[in-house]
Structure formats: C-alpha cells, structure tokens
Amino acid sequence: xxxxxxxxxxxxxxxxxxxxxxxxxxxxxxxxxxxxxxxxxxxxxxxxxxxxxxxxxxxxxxxxxxxxxxxxxxxxxxxxxxxxxxxxxxxxxxxxxxxxxxxxxxxxxxxxxx
Amino acid sequence: xxxxxxxxxxxxxxxxxxxxxxxxxxxxxxxxxxxxxxxxxxxxxxxxxxxxxxxxxxxxxxxxxxxxxxxxxxxxxxxxxxxxxxxxxxxxxxxxxxxxxxxxxxxxxxxxxxx
Numbered sequence: 062x063x064x065x066x067x068x069x070x071x072x073x074x075x076x077x078x079x080x081x082x083x084x085x086x087x088x089x090x091x092x093x094x095x096x097x098x099x100x101x102x103x104x105x106x107x108x109x110x111x112x113x114x115x116x117x118x119x120x121x122x123x124x125x126x127x128x129x130x131x132x133x134x135x136x137x138x139x140x141x142x143x144x145x146x147x148x149x150x151x152x153x154x155x156x157x158x159x160x161x162x163x164x165x166x167x168x169x170x171x172x173x174x175x
Numbered sequence: 176x177x178x179x180x181x182x183x184x185x186x187x188x189x190x191x192x193x194x195x196x197x198x199x200x201x202x203x204x205x206x207x208x209x210x211x212x213x214x215x216x217x218x219x220x221x222x223x224x225x226x227x228x229x230x231x232x233x234x235x236x237x238x239x240x241x242x243x244x245x246x247x248x249x250x251x252x253x254x255x256x257x258x259x260x261x262x263x264x265x266x267x268x269x270x271x272x273x274x275x276x277x278x279x280x281x282x283x284x285x286x287x288x289x290x
Contacts, residue, residue: 107279
C-alpha cells in the first residue's frame, strides 16, 4: 500500500528565511504528487501538484516542489517565507491512472515568526 | 457558496449512539472522498466514490462505519454504536477526476465528539 512520510512535524522560521519541507513516498510505480495547505481556520487547499513532465513544479504564493524519482521524494521549497505562510502543510500521493485514492502524510506545522 | 458543504459542523454524542453526517460536493464533481483527521495527524482515508459506486473502503474501518452516495450526488457517512475513539474531524472532499488532473476540494468538516 502506498504511504507518505513527512519527517518534519513542526518547523519554526523567521520571516525571509528559506523553507524546505521533506516528503517521501513508498510506492515504486507511477505516481501523482501533491502538496496541500491548511491555513488557520480554513479548509485544506491545493498548493501545487505534479502529474508528469518537468519535475520542478511551481505553485501558488511562490512555493515550488521538486520530484526526484530516484529518491521517492517531493520536497516543498520557498526561498523566503512570510508570516502569512504560517499553516500546516500536507504532502499527498496518488497512484497514476485508473481509480486510485489520494493518501496524505501526517503534515508539517510551519510557524513563521515576524 | 458553491464549495463542498458538510453538515453538521459539530456533533456531540454519547457513546453507543448512532450519528450521520452529510456531504454535498461541488455539483459537477464525480468523485467524493471521506477522510478522518485527528489532532497532529494528516487526513486518514476512509472511503471514496466514483459517481454512485463506492470504489474502496479503508481496511481500518470497522463494520460500524457505512457510507452511501445515492444517485452520485450528496453522500452520507453513518457511524453506528459510536465509541470515544471515533472522536475526530470528518472531512469530505470532491473532485472532477479527468484521469490526469485531479484536485481535491475540501469541506470544512464535521467535528465529532463522543462522550
């Protein structure tokens, strides 16, 4: 069964610091990869996704993620965080094709200090 | 509001009672998911539907849990004989699955507290 690991449970950064959140998945087949974000008091929403093509994916609000197939990783990055990026971030994976469910990681809470 | 709606927002019940939650997806979406989330954890997959067909149910779910999606529109999740361990946020999400470009839209969730 597919699984997703997020090793950083809680990250605290100062504004303007660079961010990298780790995500690893366990399935060796073709996958679709996602990062979802949940701002305080809001719904989960899609930040970015990878389906095929360029492994460097750009999302909203200056976030990007790189799919490294050999490492089974899809790390999220942002060069300079803002206080408004304070949120919980979830990596998710879906096996490509057919009727497949989306599986989420345990999440990383990001706290950005002004 | 044309997003995913869940009702109720909060439910407090006594152990042993049955509860039912409702989810209204975005109208043209053919996929509907139920997830459960507890504090400090990511959304845990429960079940999902493609139109009215229930395609998969988590092996973690006991027989006390059942979900339906009649006519491929709204969905209900019922928990029978609730236990304290069922206390969690129950999330519904919907998507328009085109096979290569799925994006989940989540509702606000139903917070269940079992006393």
